[in-house]
Every structure is written in C-alpha cells, then in structure tokens.
Amino acid sequence: QVQLQESGPGLVKPLEMLSLTCGVSGTFISSGGYVWSWIRQHPGKGLEWIGYIYHSGTTSYNAPFKRRVMISVDTSKNQFSLKLSSVTAADTAVYFCAREASTGAGYFDPWGQGLLVTVSS
Amino acid sequence: EIVMTQSPATLSVSPGERATLSCRASQSVSSNLAWYQQKAGQAPRLLMYGASTRATGIPARFSGSGSGTEFTLTISSLQSEDFALYYCQQYKNWLSFGGGTKVEIK
Numbered sequence: 001q002v003q004l005q006e007s008g009p010g011l012v013k014p015l016e017m018l019s020l021t022c023g024v025s026g027t028f029i030s031s032g033g034y035v036w037s038w039i040r041q042h043p044g045k046g047l048e049w050i051g052y053i054y055h056s057g058t059t060s061y062n063a064p065f066k067r068r069v070m071i072s073v074d075t076s077k078n079q080f081s082l083k084l085s086s087v088t089a090a091d092t093a094v095y096f097c098a099r100e101a102s103t104g105a106g107y108f109d110p111w112g113q114g115l116l117v118t119v120s121s
Numbered sequence: 122e123i124v125m126t127q128s129p130a131t132l133s134v135s136p137g138e139r140a141t142l143s144c145r146a147s148q149s150v151s152s153n154l155a156w157y158q159q160k161a162g163q164a165p166r167l168l169m170y171g172a173s174t175r176a177t178g179i180p181a182r183f184s185g186s187g188s189g190t191e192f193t194l195t196i197s198s199l200q201s202e203d204f205a206l207y208y209c210q211q212y213k214n215w216l217s218f219g220g221g222t223k224v225e226i227k
Contacts (some may be wrong), residue, residue: 030148036217041140046208046218046219046220046221047165047208047210047218048218048220049215049216049217049218058214061222062215062216063122064178068207073131076217094153096164096165101167101170103169105212106153106155106216107167107170107210107212108165108167109166109167109176111164111165111166112162113163113164114164115162
C-alpha cells in the first residue's frame with residue numbers, strides 16, 4: 001500500500017529555514033493524477049493546510065504561507081519537500097505529508113506519521 | 122477563506138451511547154466535506170468524504186450527513202477505540218479544517 005514518511009531536522013533556529021522531505025513508497029509520484037500535500041498541527045491544536053504539489057511541479061499554497069513557502073518534487077527519488085523560511089516559534093508544529101485520496105478528491109489518505117519540528121535557539 | 126467551526130469542543134459519552142458531532146462552514150461547501158479521526162500521537166485517519174460516504178474499512182456505526190453549511194458526524198454506538206479527536210475538512214474552496222471535537226469517555 002501507499003506509505004509516506006516525513007524526515008528532516010526536529011529542531012530549527014528562529015529565522016532559519018525549515019526543510020522537510022516526504023518519502024513515498026508503494027506508488028510513484030511520477031504516475032501523476034494526485035496532489036501531494038503538507039499539513040501541520042500546532043501542539044494540541046487543529047490542522048492547517050500548507051500547500052500541495054503535482055508530479056509536474058505545479059504548486060498551490062495556502063495564503064498565510066505564500067510569501068515564505070516552497071514545495072518541490074523530485075520524481076527520481078520519489079519524494080517531495082517543504083521549505084519554510086524565516087521561521088518563528090509559531091512554526092513549531094507537527095508536520096504531516098499526505099496524498100490526495102483519489103484524483104481530484106481534495107481530501108487526504110494516506111498520511112505520513114508526522115514529524116515534530118521545534119523552533120528554538 | 123472558508124472557516125470551519127466544530128462543536129462541541131469536547132463531548133463526553135459513555136461506551137455504547139450515540140455521539141453526534143457538528144461542523145459548520147462559513148459559506149456553502151456543497152457536499153465537499155470530509156471527516157477524520159485522530160488518536161494521540163497518530164496521523165489523522167480518513168473516515169468520511171462527500172459528507173456521507175464512508176472511507177474504505179470504516180465501520181457502519183459511523184455516518185455522516187448534511188450539505189451546504191451544516192454537517193453532522195454520528196457514531197451510533199461508541200466503542201472504546203472511538204474515543205479520539207475528530208476533524209472536519211472542506212475542499213470546496215481551497216482546503217480548511219475545523220478546530221476539532223474531542224470525544225472522551227464519560
């Protein structure tokens with residue numbers, strides 16, 4: 001089955017860049033037809049969609065993140081990545097990667113297990 | 122931006138009883154609504170999409186209803202594994218989630 005796994009540093013300094021990768025197994029991103037998303041969850045809080053990317057590299061970002069986010073895809077490695085610049089303590093959260101449940105669905109299944117990223121000096 | 126509001130924030134229910142969770146959208150999302158279940162330390166699990174269609178493997182005790190701006194997730198007879206957080210998500214206009222409802226043991 002399709003599985004996703006987030007990786008990256010769990011600690012980032014304020015004003016630096018947060019960089020995470022989502023490795024995909026059980027399917028190929030290059031097959032197309034789905035969006036691949038990043039979603040975050042502040043500790044003890046709700047979920048916040050950050051953005052998504054197609055296999056082609058076309059992206060869409062949630063407005064609050066547009067000025068400092070970039071999502072990219074590397075089909076040769078079957079992974080996609082998140083970069084969030086100028087982080088502050090407010091960016092401390094569990095970051096999930098997820099795939100659209102079906103082509104054009106808009107809802108997500110499966111999800112990665114999540115990775116806690118703490119912003120602190 | 123479509124704002125999703127869930128109520129109540131916490132629902133205390135005894136095992137075997139019915140639980141009714143509400144989700145309201147700030148503008149119509151038609152039936153473009155999904156529900157997720159999340160347990161501590163885990164990723165959300167898709168329960169429902171299209172407001173009322175159960176995802177693969179979801180037991181029949183879970184049901185969803187509503188359209189437009191008002192939605193309901195009902196768990197007909199709570200089992201021990203159902204005590205968790207529940208989130209709604211609209212996908213009509215971009216993507217946004219509700220703040221969640223915690224279903225706890227009474």
